[in-house]
Amino acid sequence: EPEVTQTPSHQVTQMGQEVILRCVPISNHLYFYWYRQILGQKVEFLVSFYNNEISEKSEIFDDQFSVERPDGSNFTLKIRSTKLEDSAMYFCASGGTRGYQETQYFGPGTRLLVL
Amino acid sequence: AQSVTQPDIHITVSEGASLELRCNYSYGATPYLFWYVQSPGQGLQLLLKYFSGDTLVQGIKGFEAEFKRSQSSFNLRKPSVHWSDAAEYFCAVGAGAGGTSYGKLTFGQGTILTVHP
Numbered sequence A: 001e002p003e004v005t006q007t008p009s010h011q012v013t014q015m016g017q018e019v020i021l022r023c024v025p026i027s028n029h030l031y032f033y034w035y036r037q038i039l040g041q042k043v044e045f046l047v048s049f050y051n052n053e054i055s056e057k058s059e060i061f062d063d064q065f066s067v068e069r070p071d072g073s074n075f076t077l078k079i080r081s082t083k084l085e086d087s088a089m090y091f092c093a094s095g096g097t098r099g100y101q102e103t104q105y106f107g108p109g110t111r112l113l114v115l
Numbered sequence B: 001a002q003s004v005t006q007p008d009i010h011i012t013v014s015e016g017a018s019l020e021l022r023c024n025y026s027y028g029a030t031p032y033l034f035w036y037v038q039s040p041g042q043g044l045q046l047l048l049k050y051f052s053g054d055t056l057v058q059g060i061k062g063f064e065a066e067f068k069r070s071q072s073s074f075n076l077r078k079p080s081v082h083w084s085d086a087a088e089y090f091c092a093v094g095a096g097a098g099g100t101s102y103g104k105l106t107f108g109q110g111t112i113l114t115v116h117p
Helices: none
Strands: A005-006 A010-013 A019-024 A029-038 A043-050 A052-055 A065-068 A077-079 A088-094 A110-113 B003-005 B009-012 B017-019 B024-026 B031-039 B045-048 B056-058 B062-066 B071-078 B089-095 B106-108 B111-116
Touching: A010 B003, A019 A088, A019 A110, A043 A065, A043 A077, A043 A088, A043 B031, A077 A088, A110 B071, B003 B089, B003 B106, B009 B017, B024 B071, B024 B106, B031 B062, B031 B071, B045 B062, B045 B071, B071 B089
Parallel strands: A010 A110, B009 B111
Antiparallel strands: A005 A019, A019 A077, A029 A043, A029 A088, A043 A052, A065 A077, A088 A110, B003 B024, B017 B071, B031 B045, B031 B089, B056 B062, B062 B071, B089 B106, B089 B111
């Protein structure tokens, strides 16, 4: 069964460093998403992406964050200058071909720790 | 704005007992509703979803949920719990047909299920 994959599974970085989190969505999907879950808190929406453009972003998704689909298979989340409060589990999701109102399938997540 | 409330942070049941996890949502139009499960160290696995039609939906692992528009609820049920069901369960709401959200899902805070042998 097709699944979303994410790398790395864990990343430790120093405050102020740049990190890139990678995701490989399900191959025929066109709609992509990033969410994050700070330890003990809700899963929070960050951004949705379609046709090489951001469709919607939350207030969390400030100028330090960017997303890209550099080739036909990867979908990346970049944090330019990490802060302590960026420590969280980051989930990538992909969903369908017909529109935003489709089931989203989540990857296993990348646990980011900023020291 | 859409929101989801899961009133129970932690529920403990005995193996073989029935289970009901509560979910209440707030959304101005027709919602899409989901239940996801997360085992420790794992990602979010879809259990079931409601888009339209029959308000009682069946999912994987013997779970079902009922959409009650009048109560703004989408409670998850299982008639007989297995030890392997121990996990954290998340209810989520998204914009339904005619909605303007670009796929954003709003999650509840989760309910941790502990199963005693």
